[in-house]
Amino acid sequence: MMKILKNLLILNAFYILLQCYCYTNADCYRRQYKQLSGGFNVIIKTGFTPVFNKMKVADKYMCSRWCATERFCHVWRFDNNEFCQIFHSMKDIITVSASLPGTMQTYYITDEDDQWFKVYFVKSGSGFAVLPSFLGEGPYESWGPATCTRTYCPDLFRSFLIDVWSDLPLQKVKLSLYKNNVEVAFMIFDGQGTNSSDWFSMSRVLDSPWKDVYKGAKNMYFSLFWKWSWRTFYAAKSQGGCVVDKGWIIVVGWNNICNWEKQFSYPYIIYSNKTEGIQWNGGHPFADSLAIYMSF
Incomplete structure (x- = not known):
């Protein structure tokens, strides 16, 4: 599974670079992520099937890299130090909670000054x-x-x-x-x-x-x-x-x-x-x- 994920990351990275060349450089800058404050986490709404399945990853950095290869992923979550859930920002239906069991960390993409x-x-x-x-x-x-x-x-x-x-x-x-x-x-x-x-x-x-x-x-x-x-x-x-x-x-x-x-x-x-x-x-x-x- 890990080998398959790595291969997918490589292929998606190539696809993003190709689109950057063909369309605009706006999506080609180095992505920066920040953890959502206050213990809040983004979760898929009950009954909705997410665009991307949750995957087991080595660490949160691999999770961030996976998100970076998907054009419409701007938010991702790292669960229990081993599982990664990335979100499609325009297709997924989500809720937000500050009272979830286990260890969850939700991150979002920020601009160059790490604020917006x-x-x-x-x-x-x-x-x-x-x-x-x-x-x-x-x-x-x-x-x-x-x-x-x-x-x-x-x-x-x-x-x-x-x-x-x-x-x-x-x-x-x-x-x-x-x-x-x-x-x-x-x-x-x-x-x-x-x-x-x-x-x-x-x-x-x-x-x-x-x-x-x-x-x-x-x-x-x-x-x-x-x-x-x-x-x-x-x-x-x-x-x-x-x-x-x-x-x-x-x-x-x-x-x-x-x-x-x-x-x-x-x-x-x-x-x-x-x-x-x-x-x-x-x-x-x-x-x-x-x-x-x-x-x-």
Whole structure:
């Protein structure tokens, strides 16, 4: 069994390198893992058959290497110092518990500063419906292009941890916008005591590049989905008509009323590149993608 696992690791590693060459270098950096805090562990929901079977391994490092060869493995668990369970982040159905028998250790992939875990990513112009894909509403196939499957999709990623958001030892949430693979805007929120629908709030803002975004600011409009429009992750400073609307971030999901919202492909992401909110009608930069991160 160990020999078979080693051979599979070698073959999968070659496959990942080939995909990195063919598609993007984003998945080719050295992976770093961090243990989930507070004794919490990810487990497969009762009655669900996981994508990957549990295997006996020599140590947790072999478990991490196995996960690293699978594109959609971002979380893995090492049980009783001998068994490895890796998870498919978009297909497996999971629960989270802090009271499990035996010795279990759950690890998750982190970014380069060893702090943030990516739970969502969408590319501008990809055709995906942002809010349903973030919240997991409806079947996966209804979120966007049928050609983008959960086997490989460079335009969308959604982690199963969004489904157990309120059960996690969550500390902070970060929304980041990217252009040419460089972060151009961000907001960091207090994630304690939140769920997947209520964390995006001005009252929870901890940090951002804008001087007029701060905890306790009044008369601001923050919403995952703004009523009467297709605006999501809506962070507005003022509104009162197309020519006076002002803000920091909007993800536009459809051909709305305002001229500055009309584009050839959706979703598209606009943001303020100034030190404060800008008037959208006066021109605005576009971001290539949006990502949501958790910190435990």
